[in-house]
Amino acid sequence: MAALLEMRSITKTFPGVKALDQVTFTVEEGEIHALVGENGAGKSTLMKVLSGVYPHGSYEGQILYDGQEARFRDIAGSEAAGIVIIHQELALVPLLSIAENLFLGNEQSQGGVINWPATYRRTEELLAKVGLSDPPTRLVGKIGVGKQQLVEIAKALAKKVRLLILDEPTAALQENDSQKLLELILELKQQGVTSIIISHKLNEVRRVADRVTVLRDGATVSTMDGSEVTEDRIIRDMVGRDMAHRYPARTPKIGEVLMEVANWDVWHPEQAERQVIRGASFNVRKGEIVGIAGLMGAGRTELAMSLFGRSYGRAVSGEVRVGGRPVDTSTVPRAIDAGLAYVTEDRKELGLVLEEPISKNITLANLPGVARGGVLSRGEERQVAERYREAMNIRTPTVFQKVVNLSGGNQQKVVLSKWLYADPQVLILDEPTRGIDVGAKFEIYSIMNQLAAEGRGVVMISSEMPELLGMCDRIYVMSKGSIVGELARGEASQERIMELILANERGAAAR
Incomplete structure (x- = not known):
C-alpha cells in the first residue's frame, strides 16, 4: 500500500511547553491506524495540526497528503481535501434534525434555497450506510449517544471523506454501541475509507487496527503491525515501563x-x-x-x-x-x-469550570477554607492548590493554568483535589x-x-x-x-x- 499521509518531524510549541517534538507519523491508504499514548502525549495536538485547527505556520515540519505537501490554514481546507475529524465531544446541534446536522454548512441548495426533498433523500442514503433507520427529521437531541456518533460518521461521509479521524469514538458508549461502531469502521475500510483512531481501550485497538503508533511525551516511540500488538507491549511503550499489575496492591483495613x-x-x-x-x-x-x-x-x-x-x-x-x-x-x-462528595462522570460539564485556573477549581467546594474574615485570600488559595498539585502529581507548569488546557487525566486529578479539600x-x-x-x-x-x-x-x-x-x-x-x-x-x-x-x-x- 502507498502512503496516503506522511507527517515529518512535526514540532509544536506552546508557551513553556513543547507538545510535539519531531513527531513522524505515516498512514497507508486503506488502513485503520491506531494512535495511542497517555493523556498529554500529544495525540490530539498532532491531529489538530493535521486538520488545520493549528494552521500551517504555527508548527514546524512537513505534511504530505496524497503525495503533495499540505498547508492547511483551517478545518475547511482539510475537509475540502477529504480529511474529517470527529472529536470526542460531538459537534452536533441537539435542537436541529439529523438532516440539518448532516448538511450544516454544507447545505443542499439551489439558487440559495435549500432543496429539502434532495436533503432528505441524501440523508436516508447516508444513514443507511451507517446502519441507522431513524427518520431524517428526528431531532438529534432525541437519539442516544451511540446513534449520535453514527450521525457524526454519516456527516463525514456527506463531505466525501477519504481520511477519517476518530478521537476516542467509544469513550461514552456502552458495549453494544461500541461494537457496532467498530464494525462500521471495518466496513468503511472495505469501502476505501482510511481511518485514524485514537483510543485508550486497548482491546478495541487490537481488534480493528492494521498498525499502531505510540506517542510518549510528544515524541514517536514506536509503530507496529497489528500482528505484533499486545496490550503489554503497548502499555510498556506508552508509559515507559512494564506494568505487571494493572491495579496497585492493597491490604484492606476495613472498619465499622x-x-x-x-x-x-x-x-x-x-x-x-x-x-x-x-x-x-x-x-x-x-x-x-x-x-x-x-x-x-x-x-x-x-x-x-x-x-x-x-x-x-x-x-x-x-x-x-x-x-x-x-x-x-x-x-x-x-x-x-x-x-459526602460526588465526583461526576462528566467532569467537563459538571465537575470543572474549564476557563478558570487550577487554583480556583481546587478550592471551589470549600471556599471558607481559603477565606479570612469572609474575604477570599488569593495567597491561601495558591498555597492550597500548590499542595494538591504536588500531592496529586498534577502535571502543569503553574497552578494558574486554565483547566481546559490540561489532559483528561490531570483534569480528573483537579476534580479529586477539589473534593478532597472539602475533607x-x-x-x-x-x-x-x-x-x-x-x-x-x-x-x-x-x-x-x-x-x-x-x-x-x-x-x-x-x-x-x-x-x-x-x-x-x-x-x-x-x-x-x-x-x-x-x-x-x-x-x-x-x-x-x-x-x-x-x-x-x-x-x-x-x-
Whole structure:
C-alpha cells in the first residue's frame, strides 16, 4: 500500500511547553491506524495540526497528503481535501434534525434555497450506510449517544471523506454501541475509507487496527503491525515501563459501617409515572472501596446524584446515615456538611469550570477554607492548590493554568483535589477513569487506595467490570433501578455480575 499521509518531524510549541517534538507519523491508504499514548502525549495536538485547527505556520515540519505537501490554514481546507475529524465531544446541534446536522454548512441548495426533498433523500442514503433507520427529521437531541456518533460518521461521509479521524469514538458508549461502531469502521475500510483512531481501550485497538503508533511525551516511540500488538507491549511503550499489575496492591483495613442508605426511592424529574430508583439499600465501611456495577440505564448515576443533594430526580425518599446518625443530604451544601462528595462522570460539564485556573477549581467546594474574615485570600488559595498539585502529581507548569488546557487525566486529578479539600468521609466516584490512559488510571487507583487507607469510604461506579473486580472489596449490582445483588471480592466475577442482571431482567419481563 502507498502512503496516503506522511507527517515529518512535526514540532509544536506552546508557551513553556513543547507538545510535539519531531513527531513522524505515516498512514497507508486503506488502513485503520491506531494512535495511542497517555493523556498529554500529544495525540490530539498532532491531529489538530493535521486538520488545520493549528494552521500551517504555527508548527514546524512537513505534511504530505496524497503525495503533495499540505498547508492547511483551517478545518475547511482539510475537509475540502477529504480529511474529517470527529472529536470526542460531538459537534452536533441537539435542537436541529439529523438532516440539518448532516448538511450544516454544507447545505443542499439551489439558487440559495435549500432543496429539502434532495436533503432528505441524501440523508436516508447516508444513514443507511451507517446502519441507522431513524427518520431524517428526528431531532438529534432525541437519539442516544451511540446513534449520535453514527450521525457524526454519516456527516463525514456527506463531505466525501477519504481520511477519517476518530478521537476516542467509544469513550461514552456502552458495549453494544461500541461494537457496532467498530464494525462500521471495518466496513468503511472495505469501502476505501482510511481511518485514524485514537483510543485508550486497548482491546478495541487490537481488534480493528492494521498498525499502531505510540506517542510518549510528544515524541514517536514506536509503530507496529497489528500482528505484533499486545496490550503489554503497548502499555510498556506508552508509559515507559512494564506494568505487571494493572491495579496497585492493597491490604484492606476495613472498619465499622460509615454510611448507610436505606429504602431509597427516586422518581423521574419529568415523567411523573416513572420510578428510576426502587428501594435501594447499601452501605460502605471505613477503609472500604465499594463498587456499583450495572449496564447502561441501570440507575447507577441517578442513585449517586440523588444522594448528593438531590441533584437528580423528584419525590426522593429514604434515609441516609453517616457514622450511625441520620443526616440531611437534601441540598448540595447539606450533603457536603454531612461528609459526602460526588465526583461526576462528566467532569467537563459538571465537575470543572474549564476557563478558570487550577487554583480556583481546587478550592471551589470549600471556599471558607481559603477565606479570612469572609474575604477570599488569593495567597491561601495558591498555597492550597500548590499542595494538591504536588500531592496529586498534577502535571502543569503553574497552578494558574486554565483547566481546559490540561489532559483528561490531570483534569480528573483537579476534580479529586477539589473534593478532597472539602475533607469528605465518603467519596462517590462516578466513572473516575473514563477517557484517561492506563498510566493516569493507575495514579487514580493509587489515590483511591490512599483514601481508603485513611479510613474514608469510597463508592466506585464503573462500566468497566475488570476495573471493579480489580479495585473493590464488595460490589453491589444494579438493574432497572434496583440493587439486585451484593458480591464479596472473593465471589465476584463478570459472569456472576451478568447472571444477577439477567435474572432480574427476566423477572421483570415475567412481571
